[in-house]
Amino acid sequence: MKLPILSIDDVSSSQLCTGCGVCAAVEPGRFRMADAEGIGRRPFLVDDPARETDDALKICPGASLQHTFDETDPGFDRSLRASWGPVYEVWEGHATDPGIRHAGSSGGASTALALWALERGHMHGVLHTTADPETPYLNTTVMSRSRDDLLTTSGSRYAPASPAEGLPIVLDAPAPCVFIGKPCDVAAVQQARRQNAALHEKLGLVIAFFCAGTPSTQATLDLMKQEGVADPATVTSLRYRGNGWPGEWVVQWNDNGTPREARLSYADSWDFLQRSRQWRCYICPDHSGEFADIAVGDPWYRPTAEVQPGSSLLIARTRRGVEILHKARDEGYLTLTTRDHSMLPRSQPNLLKTRGRLWGQLLALRFAGKPTPLYTGFPTFHRFIRLAPRAQAQSLLGTLGRYRRHLDKALALQTPDKQKETP
Ligand SMILES: Cc1cc2nc3c(=O)[nH]c(=O)nc-3n(C[C@H](O)[C@H](O)[C@H](O)COP(=O)(O)OP(=O)(O)OC[C@H]3O[C@@H](n4cnc5c(N)ncnc54)[C@H](O)[C@@H]3O)c2cc1C
Numbered sequence: 001m002k003l004p005i006l007s008i009d010d011v012s013s014s015q016l017c018t019g020c021g022v023c024a025a026v027e028p029g030r031f032r033m034a035d036a037e038g039i040g041r042r043p044f045l046v047d048d049p050a051r052e053t054d055d056a057l058k059i060c061p062g063a064s065l066q067h068t069f070d071e072t073d074p075g076f077d078r079s080l081r082a083s084w085g086p087v088y089e090v091w092e093g094h095a096t097d098p099g100i101r102h103a104g105s106s107g108g109a110s111t112a113l114a115l116w117a118l119e120r121g122h123m124h125g126v127l128h129t130t131a132d133p134e135t136p137y138l139n140t141t142v143m144s145r146s147r148d149d150l151l152t153t154s155g156s157r158y159a160p161a162s163p164a165e166g167l168p169i170v171l172d173a174p175a176p177c178v179f180i181g182k183p184c185d186v187a188a189v190q191q192a193r194r195q196n197a198a199l200h201e202k203l204g205l206v207i208a209f210f211c212a213g214t215p216s217t218q219a220t221l222d223l224m225k226q227e228g229v230a231d232p233a234t235v236t237s238l239r240y241r242g243n244g245w246p247g248e249w250v251v252q253w254n255d256n257g258t259p260r261e262a263r264l265s266y267a268d269s270w271d272f273l274q275r276s277r278q279w280r281c282y283i284c285p286d287h288s289g290e291f292a293d294i295a296v297g298d299p300w301y302r303p304t305a306e307v308q309p310g311s312s313l314l315i316a317r318t319r320r321g322v323e324i325l326h327k328a329r330d331e332g333y334l335t336l337t338t339r340d341h342s343m344l345p346r347s348q349p350n351l352l353k354t355r356g357r358l359w360g361q362l363l364a365l366r367f368a369g370k371p372t373p374l375y376t377g378f379p380t381f382h383r384f385i386r387l388a389p390r391a392q393a394q395s396l397l398g399t400l401g402r403y404r405r406h407l408d409k410a411l412a413l414q415t416p417d418k419q420k421e422t423p
Pocket residue numbers: 103104105106107108109110111112128129130153154155156157158159160161162163180181182185209210211212213214215242296297298299312313
């Protein structure tokens with residue numbers, strides 16, 4: 001019998017939290033987001049917290065995810081539905097603006113779409129993530145209003161971020177806004193707008209990027225140390241990639257008055273960081289932004305050089321997404337080069353295996369009585385049976401050991417108010 005999840009505390013203490021931040025947006029009288037040492041962004045109790053309602057729990061992606069799109073819509077590609085969610089169009093492309101294309105993580109497509117929304121789509125701002133100006137190895141949530149803002153905030157940050165905590169800013173905005181986040185952030189936002197008509201009206205465009213998982217802040221600190229940063233307080237800038245595709249991990253710091261810099265390839269830095277992904281990422285059903293209007297990823301189907309002009313894979317997942325993609329292209333913000341639905345599975349074959357393993361992982365956890373999120377509308381068995389027998393066995397037998405290791409690591413953090421914040 002699996003344990004029930006009855007509160008946000010249950011989500012957090014059982015390591016099902018994605019760190020999205022929507023609970024702090026919906027119940028600010030009880031929760032605030034902060035970086036829990038070694039784990040990720042987590043909800044902490046505010047001083048003198050209000051009683052918990054179930055408003056946050058109902059939309060928390062750590063507790064449940066539910067697809068509600070119209071399965072009878074003839075517009076989406078039925079051959080991709082089971083493994084990739086709703087897919088209307090798949091394109092390769094990039095930002096037409098060379099500065100945005102260069103700065104962006106893949107081809108700057110997310111930033112180009114956001115700029116279209118600000119300059120042509122009559123939207124007010126873009127709620128998303130950037131480096132904390134005071135502590136560049138941490139992330140913060142911001143509302144960008146201009147091309148300059150968007151250039152500063154472009155680029156993936158392979159560290160915890162909670163953009164959904166900023167939803168009250170969207171709610172207060174004078175016009176609809178763009179939201180950009182990981183698939184779990186986007187799922188949280190879409191679940192929140194179903195409960196709140198005013199918020200629904202204020203979300204003009206929702207963009208997700210593909211996501212294999214969020215590494216902990218500790219992983220970034222360890223990598224900086226390995227590359228020569230003796231004191232994280234001396235860091236002046238940290239980029240994980242971008243400035244060419246796939247770009248490099250670059251840290252800059254002040255060494256007793258001397259500016260210093262260290263660089264690593266995208267592959268080497270990701271290989272280091274990904275070992276510390278939070279537990280929820282191992283049992284995530286949505287790595288490709290199934291709840292977004294438009295999802296953006298890397299077109300990994302093509303061989304990459306160390307640094308080359310950027311390119312993005314774009315998936316229109318709603319009719320609104322299709323419309324905006326076409327407008328952004330026609331109005332000169334986005335260059336779309338190739339339309340080919342097979343680019344999606346060819347670019348991300350690892351995500352198909354991940355989906356297959358999920359069936360075995362959830363079965364093992366439920367069988368052992370461990371808490372699991374409730375996922376509705378995410379078929380997985382069809383991918384499980386295509387896995388090699390060894391991978392099937394691993395997903396069934398290796399899961400509990402991995403869960404135990406994650407729980408042990410977080411043992412001191414059993415309830416949100418007892419978690420230690422990163423100083
Ligand atoms: C943790 C993580 C894992 C990823 N895993 C994969 C993967 O497995 N496969 C794949 O194809 N792509 C993955 N990506 C996405 C990829 O790195 C690019 O972000 C994506 O291709 C979009 O590129 P772009 O040039 O359009 O983005 P840009 O135009 O550079 O814009 C990036 C946007 O992402 C936002 N952002 C950056 N970091 C975060 C964060 N941590 N949380 C929330 N928002 C953030 C920024 O605010 C910005 O708006 C991952 C990204 C992250 C952050």
